[in-house]
Amino acid sequence: xxxxxxxxxxxxxxxxxxxxxxxxxxxxxxxxxxxxxxxxxxxxxxxxxxxxxxxxxxxxxxxxxxxxxxxxxxxxxxxxxxxxxxxxxxxxxxxxxxxxxxxxxxxxxxxxxxxxxxxxxxxxxxxxxxxxxxxxxxxxxxxxxxxxxxxxxxxxxxxxxxxxxxxxxxxxxxxxxxxx
Numbered sequence: 001x002x003x004x005x006x007x008x009x010x011x012x013x014x015x016x017x018x019x020x021x022x023x024x025x026x027x028x029x030x031x032x033x034x035x036x037x038x039x040x041x042x043x044x045x046x047x048x049x050x051x052x053x054x055x056x057x058x059x060x061x062x063x064x065x066x067x068x069x070x071x072x073x074x075x076x077x078x079x080x081x082x083x084x085x086x087x088x089x090x091x092x093x094x095x096x097x098x099x100x101x102x103x104x105x106x107x108x109x110x111x112x113x114x115x116x117x118x119x120x121x122x123x124x125x126x127x128x129x130x131x132x133x134x135x136x137x138x139x140x141x142x143x144x145x146x147x148x149x150x151x152x153x154x155x156x157x158x159x160x161x162x163x164x165x166x167x168x169x170x171x172x173x174x175x176x177x178x179x180x
Contacts, residue, residue: 037064041109046070047096049146054129056102057158063114064103065135067124069146072097090119092142098123100135100163115162125150135163 032038034053042048050067057063072091091097097119103111122139123146130136135156140148152170156163 033066034064036062036105037066037103039109040064040103040105040111042068042111043070047146050124050126052127052129053105054133056129056133056135057114057160058133061104064101064105064111065127065129066101066103067098067127067137068101069096069098069123071095072119090121090142092123092145096146098142098146100124100127117162122152122154130155133158134166139168 031050033048033051037051037053047069048066049069052065053062054065055062056065069092072095099117099120101116102114103116104114105111123142124137125140125146125148127135127137135158137154137156138150139152139154140146140150144151150171152168154168155166157166158164
């Protein structure tokens, strides 16, 4: 666990304090995507903000793990429900939502989607893959948008279908509730 705590500090040091404007923890300075990930032919509506090439799933093959924004869409199964969607507020003023995508590069710009998550409760501004394949993220708010300040750091682990929140550390202000 000591290495993971150090990784969260490194993520904080290398992203949240490294430039940008607004608030005590400015927006991250984003490193370039790994070449194999930047070569993927992604949908034109995807705005990739951060990414890493790593074996996040533990299957021995590298994946492109991307933090991206795209036009918000509700869950397909919602068409059978009359209740309000639980992810309706997970979007910015322009109607875009933040997502994590895990894509397996196939060469020539092609990829196989391994997993693409629903609209995130807290948008991911930057990510890296730390020790043991843990996903380390700096998070913002939809109100501040994709260029806003980081308000929390989080650590996630792969479950086989998606990620489980291991911990979230608020950077300023009141504690952050990890449940939507």
